[in-house]
Amino acid sequence: MRIIIMDDEQSLRYTLSEIFSFAGWEPIAYPNGREGIEGFLNHGADIILVDYHMPEIDGLETVRLIREHDQEIPILVLTVDERQEIADRFLDAGATDFALKPAKAPDLIARVQLHMRLLYMTKAVQANTKVQNEVFVTKGISKSTLSYIERYLTDCPEPSTVEEISKELSLAVPTVYRYLTYLVNNGKVQSIPSYQKIGRPKNRYCWI
Structure with a gap:
């Protein structure tokens, strides 16, 4: 490679x-x-x-x-x-x-x-379907990364923070946040404020 x-x-x-x-x-x-x-x-x-x-x-x-x-x-x-x-x-x-x-x-x-x-x-999907699909769903959102995050969220039993998802998926925190924002705006993911003993609340995300 x-x-x-x-x-x-x-x-x-x-x-x-x-x-x-x-x-x-x-x-x-x-x-x-x-x-x-x-x-x-x-x-x-x-x-x-x-x-x-x-x-x-x-x-x-x-x-x-x-x-x-x-x-x-x-x-x-x-x-x-x-x-x-x-x-x-x-x-x-x-x-x-x-x-x-x-x-x-x-x-x-x-x-x-x-x-x-x-x-x-x-x-591999393109080869099997013999269809050249668009790489990006919309500006800044690739199909493959979006599907990867969606699969994690649908399989995850508990709401997760951006940092937890980033660590589990080996994606950068800003990348995860961008995709979660897209999914929230499209009604697929819910953002739940999690109030800590100290500091500002931290959002957790779960599949709807």
């Missing part, structure tokens, strides 16, 4: 390359989005990691440009910024999920494995 890494920090490119090589994959690292996109178009890849802050072309524009050429390839955004508004901008641009810096090898490997598994499942 070939993984393209786009990040302007040489030390991080090295670290990520070592992690992926250890996992038995083929990492190819680029220092910016322009070179990374050229490499992807010329040589292809199975999954792409994109840094948020990069020279020449920033991460957001890099994601948009990749999606102009490929709607299916998983794109993980590397960031230290956990704000939901930033995550929503990337998801709207076509990002699949996020990986927080500094990268932790077990979490990163699990996340890559998850999104490759979801991609293979999508392609």
Whole structure:
């Protein structure tokens, strides 16, 4: 499996390359989005990691440009910024999920494995039905990730927090929150305030 890494920090490119090589994959690292996109178009890849802050072309524009050429390839955004508004901008641009810096090898490997598994499942369904379905249900919501979260919620006996779902599914917290918001707005999931002894109430989510 070939993984393209786009990040302007040489030390991080090295670290990520070592992690992926250890996992038995083929990492190819680029220092910016322009070179990374050229490499992807010329040589292809199975999954792409994109840094948020990069020279020449920033991460957001890099994601948009990749999606102009490929709607299916998983794109993980590397960031230290956990704000939901930033995550929503990337998801709207076509990002699949996020990986927080500094990268932790077990979490990163699990996340890559998850999104490759979801991609293979999508392609298998398309091959069996001989129908090329749309990858995204709506802007920022992919069919495969949505189905993955829906299956978890329908099987889960108790309401769960965003953090609990994130941990169980190996998805980033902002990604889970975005999809839960979509499901709540579409009447499939209920948000239940859970009042703690200290601090603000934390919402729990359950399938309706």
